[in-house]
Amino acid sequence: MNRAYSSFTALLIFFAAVAVMDVDQILTVHRKKLALMEEYDRTLKLQREVDAQTRWVVAMKQDLLRLAPGDAEASAVVTDLNLRPSR
Numbered sequence: 338m339n340r341a342y343s344s345f346t347a348l349l350i351f352f353a354a355v356a357v358m359d360v361d362q363i364l365t366v367h368r369k370k371l372a373l374m375e376e377y378d379r380t381l382k383l384q385r386e387v388d389a390q391t392r393w394v395v396a397m398k399q400d401l402l403r404l405a406p407g408d409a410e411a412s413a414v415v416t417d418l419n420l421r422p423s424r
Contacts, residue, residue: 395423 398420404411414420 398423 401411401415402420402422405415406412
């Protein structure tokens with residue numbers, strides 16, 4: 338008795354496994370994309386804060402350099418911090 342077996346079940350299992358792995362990969366990529374977008378947003382916010390602080394420090398430095406010739410305390414701060422005019 339020679340019995341023929343159908344490969345349909347094996348192929349169905351194979352394609353189901355491929356589909357599950359594909360969905361898993363899609364979800365993993367989506368999760369990583371969301372995490373990256375959140376990190377990017379935090380980085381942009383931090384960059385804006387850094388820019389604001391930098392402008393504040395530059396303005397303070399310019400004020401100290403402007404006041405230094407006539408004010409002993411400003412002159413001492415300029416000397417202690419070795420501040421020089423920006424180019």
